[in-house]
Amino acid sequence: MKAYTDYIWFNTKKHREYVNVTDRVAEAVQKSGVREGFVLVSAMHITAGVYVNDAESGLIRDIDDWLQQLAPEGPDYRHHQTGETNGDAHLKSLLIHHQVIVPITEGRLDLGPWQQVYYAEFDGQRRKRMVIKVMGE
Amino acid sequence: MKAYTDYIWFNTKKHREYVNVTDRVAEAVQKSGVREGFVLVSAMHITAGVYVNDAESGLIRDIDDWLQQLAPEGPDYRHHQTGETNGDAHLKSLLIHHQVIVPITEGRLDLGPWQQVYYAEFDGQRRKRMVIKVMGE
Amino acid sequence: MKAYTDYIWFNTKKHREYVNVTDRVAEAVQKSGVREGFVLVSAMHITAGVYVNDAESGLIRDIDDWLQQLAPEGPDYRHHQTGETNGDAHLKSLLIHHQVIVPITEGRLDLGPWQQVYYAEFDGQRRKRMVIKVMGE
Numbered sequence A, B, C: 001m002k003a004y005t006d007y008i009w010f011n012t013k014k015h016r017e018y019v020n021v022t023d024r025v026a027e028a029v030q031k032s033g034v035r036e037g038f039v040l041v042s043a044m045h046i047t048a049g050v051y052v053n054d055a056e057s058g059l060i061r062d063i064d065d066w067l068q069q070l071a072p073e074g075p076d077y078r079h080h081q082t083g084e085t086n087g088d089a090h091l092k093s094l095l096i097h098h099q100v101i102v103p104i105t106e107g108r109l110d111l112g113p114w115q116q117v118y119y120a121e122f123d124g125q126r127r128k129r130m131v132i133k134v135m136g137e
Helices: A024-033 A059-072 A078-084 A087-096 B022-032 B055-068 B078-082 B086-094 C022-032 C057-070 C078-082 C087-096
Strands: A001-012 A017-020 A037-043 A048-053 A099-106 A116-121 A128-137 B002-010 B017-020 B037-043 B048-053 B099-105 B116-121 B130-134 C002-010 C019-022 C035-041 C048-053 C099-105 C118-123 C128-136
Touching: A001 A048, A001 A116, A001 B116, A017 A059, A024 A037, A024 A116, A024 A128, A037 A048, A037 B130, A037 C099, A048 A087, A048 A099, A048 A128, A048 B086, A059 A087, A059 B078, A059 B086, A078 A087, A087 A116, A087 B086, A087 C048, A087 C057, A087 C087, A099 B037, A099 B099, A099 B130, A099 C099, A116 B086, A128 B002, A128 C035, A128 C099, B002 B022, B002 B116, B017 B055, B022 B037, B022 B116, B022 B130, B037 B048, B037 C128, B048 B086, B048 B099, B048 C087, B055 B086, B055 C078, B055 C087, B078 B086, B086 B116, B086 C087, B099 C035, B099 C099, B099 C128, C002 C022, C002 C118, C019 C057, C022 C035, C022 C128, C035 C048, C048 C087, C048 C099, C048 C128, C057 C087, C078 C087, C087 C118
Parallel strands: none
Antiparallel strands: A001 A128, A017 A116, A037 A099, A037 A128, A048 A116, B002 B130, B017 B116, B037 B099, B037 B130, B048 B116, C002 C128, C019 C118, C035 C099, C035 C128, C048 C118
């Protein structure tokens, strides 16, 4: 069994930003030498997410609008009594989920034709981290 | 370490449809010969989901109503400027999530008494695919 | 390859309750002897969830309010025609998701500084179970 771990740092220019990390995940799989297995892609912060969907700019804006609607910014979160202002970012992270697993088959990411892996930043403009963990043979 | 990969094709009669795939997943685990490990069940399309919940027809209709309410069909998605009409199906996929992992213990799916694995089609009536990937020993 | 399985029982005092299980997961990893791998933490019931987020009491109440808003209790679920009254708990489970994977690196849970693993009970005051499955080397 082989295992390989990589960490990717982000420091997004915008408060909310969607970064296609598919190539970074593929690179980690290649470095691992794993031909059959799983790769976990997981945000290490509680105000960011990781998801699989389409690399289409209109859709990404639709996703952002939708997250704003279902987990809106606002002053009224109890979490803000701690001095924080990012209650919405925690809920957005829970909604989109903070991780995905991609199967590895014959040394490649076994994704469908339109599936791309995205890091979703909901409280950016600071250094944040994502873990890529490959396991298999 | 053993790995086994299977692909299931769907071509649902309805635009949205919920298909119980628990037996198909159990079959893949049996074929794999894995006694202890994980099985990943993952949609390969970005307008479909995979989830674990109850095989109760009333509840399945509740889930469908709820998804329609939180990720409604409509003309106003920016994604539709590409010619697509399935913006809602992308959001439904993100909401329900596109994959689950089932633990394998003593050669069997280690599910609770009411847990069933479902493929959730949100843009059907066409050929679509799901991957089942087993890994363990 | 090593595999280790543990089951945790809950019987919460409240109907909805959020239980920090991070130490229980770390304990299972230690018992497993796995230094590099994955640990799956998964509810075995369809009215409970597992998520990763902050151990801050205000935020936990925000999460509870938010789940109540997006998946409200109510008399009108079709599922209730079976005699059940917990339709909302099924939807809350789907929204928050019922499982997470934590990477294991150098024998430890490879979590970010604020990441904690929570069991989320949505229909408690009865015995329910969660599986922890460790796999790796």
